[in-house]
Amino acid sequence: MDFATFLVQCLNAVQYGLLLFLVASGLTLIFGIMGVINLAHGSFYMLGAYLAFSIAPLFGQQFLLMLLAGLLLSALFGYVLEWAFYSYLYERDHLQQVLMTYALILVFEEARSLLVGNDVHGVKPPDWLAGTIPLGELMTYPVYRLFASAACIVLAIGLYLVVNKTRLGMMIRAGASNRDMVRGLGVDITRLYRIVFAGGVALAALAGMIAAPMSSVYPGMGGHVLIISFVVVVIGGIGSITGALVASLLVGFVDTFGKVFFAELSGIGVYLLMAVILVWRPEGLMRRGY
Amino acid sequence: MQRALPWIALVLLLAAPAVLTPYTYDLLVKIMVLAIFALSLEMLVGMTGLVSLGHAAFFGLGAYTTVLLSPEYDPGHAALLLVAAVGAAALYALFVGALSLRTKGVYFIMVTLAFAQMAYFVFHDTKVGGGTDGIYLNVRPVAGAFDAGNKTHLYYGVTAALVFTYGLLALIRRSRFGHALAGIRVNEQRMRAAGFATYAYKLAAFVIAGALAGLAGFLLAVKDGFVNPELLSWHESGAVLLMIILGGIGHLRGAVIGAAAFVLLKEFYATPAFVGAFLAEHWQLTLGFTIIAFVALLPKGLIGLPDRLRKR
Numbered sequence: 026m027d028f029a030t031f032l033v034q035c036l037n038a039v040q041y042g043l044l045l046f047l048v049a050s051g052l053t054l055i056f057g058i059m060g061v062i063n064l065a066h067g068s069f070y071m072l073g074a075y076l077a078f079s080i081a082p083l084f085g086q087q088f089l090l091m092l093l094a095g096l097l098l099s100a101l102f103g104y105v106l107e108w109a110f111y112s113y114l115y116e117r118d119h120l121q122q123v124l125m126t127y128a129l130i131l132v133f134e135e136a137r138s139l140l141v142g143n144d145v146h147g148v149k150p151p152d153w154l155a156g157t158i159p160l161g162e163l164m165t166y167p168v169y170r171l172f173a174s175a176a177c178i179v180l181a182i183g184l185y186l187v188v189n190k191t192r193l194g195m196m197i198r199a200g201a202s203n204r205d206m207v208r209g210l211g212v213d214i215t216r217l218y219r220i221v222f223a224g225g226v227a228l229a230a231l232a233g234m235i236a237a238p239m240s241s242v243y244p245g246m247g248g249h250v251l252i253i254s255f256v257v258v259v260i261g262g263i264g265s266i267t268g269a270l271v272a273s274l275l276v277g278f279v280d281t282f283g284k285v286f287f288a289e290l291s292g293i294g295v296y297l298l299m300a301v302i303l304v305w306r307p308e309g310l311m312r313r314g315y
Numbered sequence: 316m317q318r319a320l321p322w323i324a325l326v327l328l329l330a331a332p333a334v335l336t337p338y339t340y341d342l343l344v345k346i347m348v349l350a351i352f353a354l355s356l357e358m359l360v361g362m363t364g365l366v367s368l369g370h371a372a373f374f375g376l377g378a379y380t381t382v383l384l385s386p387e388y389d390p391g392h393a394a395l396l397l398v399a400a401v402g403a404a405a406l407y408a409l410f411v412g413a414l415s416l417r418t419k420g421v422y423f424i425m426v427t428l429a430f431a432q433m434a435y436f437v438f439h440d441t442k443v444g445g446g447t448d449g450i451y452l453n454v455r456p457v458a459g460a461f462d463a464g465n466k467t468h469l470y471y472g473v474t475a476a477l478v479f480t481y482g483l484l485a486l487i488r489r490s491r492f493g494h495a496l497a498g499i500r501v502n503e504q505r506m507r508a509a510g511f512a513t514y515a516y517k518l519a520a521f522v523i524a525g526a527l528a529g530l531a532g533f534l535l536a537v538k539d540g541f542v543n544p545e546l547l548s549w550h551e552s553g554a555v556l557l558m559i560i561l562g563g564i565g566h567l568r569g570a571v572i573g574a575a576a577f578v579l580l581k582e583f584y585a586t587p588a589f590v591g592a593f594l595a596e597h598w599q600l601t602l603g604f605t606i607i608a609f610v611a612l613l614p615k616g617l618i619g620l621p622d623r624l625r626k627r
Binding site for chain 2: 118119120121123127128130138256259263289290292297304309
C-alpha cells in the first residue's frame with residue numbers, strides 16, 4: 026500500500042468515525058441520562074437521510090441552509106416523539122423499553138415505505154462540493170467527503186462547548202453521572218430529558234443528512250448504523266461523550282482498514298474489537314466522566 | 316386452573332393433527348419450534364436475570380450444523396445430527412459465556428450481541444454456508460422408523476421436543492440449581508457471600524440455554540429444509556426477546572404464549588384475507604402499534620392479562 030492510498034483510507038476512516046460519533050453521541054446521552062435503551066435510534070439516522078432526499082430539491086444549492094432546516098425539523102420531531110412515547114418509559118423495566126423501541130422501528134420502517142416507497146435513492150451534493158482534489162499523481166479525493174468530516178468536527182466542537190460551557194451542559198453532565206441526585210436537586214428533569222432526546226434525534230438525523238450524498242438512501246439503512254452505534258457507545262463507556270469520540274474513531278479505523286486487508290472477514294473486525302475491549306475493561310474505555 | 320394449563324395444552328397438541336389443515340399444521344409446528352427457542356432464552360432472562368441480545372447465534376448455529384453435516388443426497392441420521400447441532404451450539408455458548416459473563420447489565424447485552432454478530436458475519440460474508448443465499452437441506456434426516464420428512468412424524472417429534480424442553484426447565488426451576496439461579500437474579504452479591512460460585516452457575520445456565528436454542532435450530536432446519544444467515548441476525552435475537560417479554564418474563568408459560576402470540580399476530584396482520592391487501596402489505600405498521608399498545612397496557616406481558624381483568 027503506497028502512501029497516497031494509505032492517506033485516502035485514513036481520511037475515509039476519520040470521516041466514517043466522525044459520522045458514527047454524531048449518531049453515537051446522542052445515543053450515549055439518551056442511554057446515560059435517561060436510562061433508555063433506544064433501539065429506534067438508527068431510524069432517526071434513516072429519517073435524516075430521507076429528509077435530505079425529500080427537501081434537497083427545495084433548497085437547490087443552499088446545502089447548509091438545508092442542513093439547518095433538517096436539524097430544526099428533526100429536533101422538533103424528537104421533542105414530540107419523546108412526549109408521545111418515551112416519557113412513559115422511564116419508570117419501566119429496561120426490557121419494556123426494548124419492546125417499545127423495537128416496535129417503533131417497525132412503525133418507522135413502514136411509515137417510510139408508505140411515504141417515500143421502497144426504492145433506493147441518491148442525493149446529489151451541491152455543485153460547490155461536487156469536485157475532487159488530487160492526492161499524489163493518480164488518486165483524487167472527493168471534496169464532499171472532506172466537507173462531511175469538517176462539518177462533523179464543527180458539530181463535535183459545538184457539542185463540546187454546549188456540554189462543557191453552558192448551564193444546560195452542566196445539567197447534562199450531572200445527569201449522566203447521577204440521575205437521581207439531579208432530580209433530587211430540583212432540576213426540571215422532564216424538560217431536560219426532552220431536550221436531550223430532541224438533541225440526540227437531531228444529531229442522528231443530521232448524520233443521516235450528511236451521509237446521504239455519500240451513500241445511497243435505502244430502506245433498512247438505520248439497522249446497521251444502530252448496531253454499530255451501540256458498539257461505539259459500549260466501547261466508549263455508557264454516557265461518556267469523550268469515550269464515544271475515541272470509540273467511534275477506533276471503530277472507523279478498524280472497519281476501514283479491515284475492509285482493505287481482510288475483505289472477506291471485514292464484518293467481524295468491529296465486533297472482535299468490542300469483545301476484546303469489553304473483556305479487558307468490562308465497563309468500556311471511559312466509565313467515569315461524561 | 317393456571318397449573319392445569321400446560322397439561323390442557325399438551326392434550327390439545329397431541330389431538331390436534333386430527334383436525335388440522337396443512338396450513339395450520341405448518342403454523343403450529345413453527346410456533347412450537349419458536350416456543351422452544353423462546354423457552355431457552357427465558358432460562359437466561361427470566362430465571363437467571365441475564366438479558367442476551369445474541370441468542371439467535373446458537374439457534375442459527377444449530378440449524379447450520381444440521382444442514383452442513385447432512386449428506387447431500389442421502390438422509391442423515393437424525394439422532395447424530397441432533398447431538399451435533401446441540402453440541403455445536405453448546406460449545407459456542409461455553410466460549411461466549413465464559414468471556415461475556417465477565418460483564419454485567421447493558422454491557423452483557425452488547426457483548427452477547429457482538430459475539431452473535433461475529434457468527435452472523437462468518438456465515439454472511441464467507442462461503443462456509445453458501446454465503447447470503449443460505450443452503451438447502453435436500454433430504455430430511457431419519458432415525459430408525461422416524462422420518463423427519465413425514466409431516467406427522469415431524470409434528471410429534473417437535474411436540475416431544477417442546478415437552479422435553481418445558482419439562483426440563485420446570486425441573487431445573489425446582490432444583491437446587493434453579494433456586495441458586497433465582498438467587499443470583501435477585502442478589503448476586505449475597506449469593507456469592509453465601510458461598511456460591513456464581514460465575515460457574517451463570518455459565519452453566521448460559522450453556523444449557525445455548526444448547527436448547529441449538530435444539531430449536533435443529534428442528535427449524537429440519538422443518539424448513541433451508542437455512543440462511545438471517546437466522547443468526549440481531550433481528551432474530553430481538554424477535555425472540557420480544558416473544559418472552561410479550562408473553563411475560565418469569566414464567567415458562569409466558570415464553571410459550573409469547574411465541575404463539577408473536578407468530579399469530581404476524582400471520583394475522585400479513586394475511587390479506589384478514590386485514591385487506593393494503594394493511595397486509597404494511598403488516599409491520601399494525602404489528603408495531605399492537606406491540607406499543609401491549610407495552611402501554613400490559614406491563615407484565617400477556618400472562619398478566621387475567622389478573623388485570625380480575626382487578627377491574
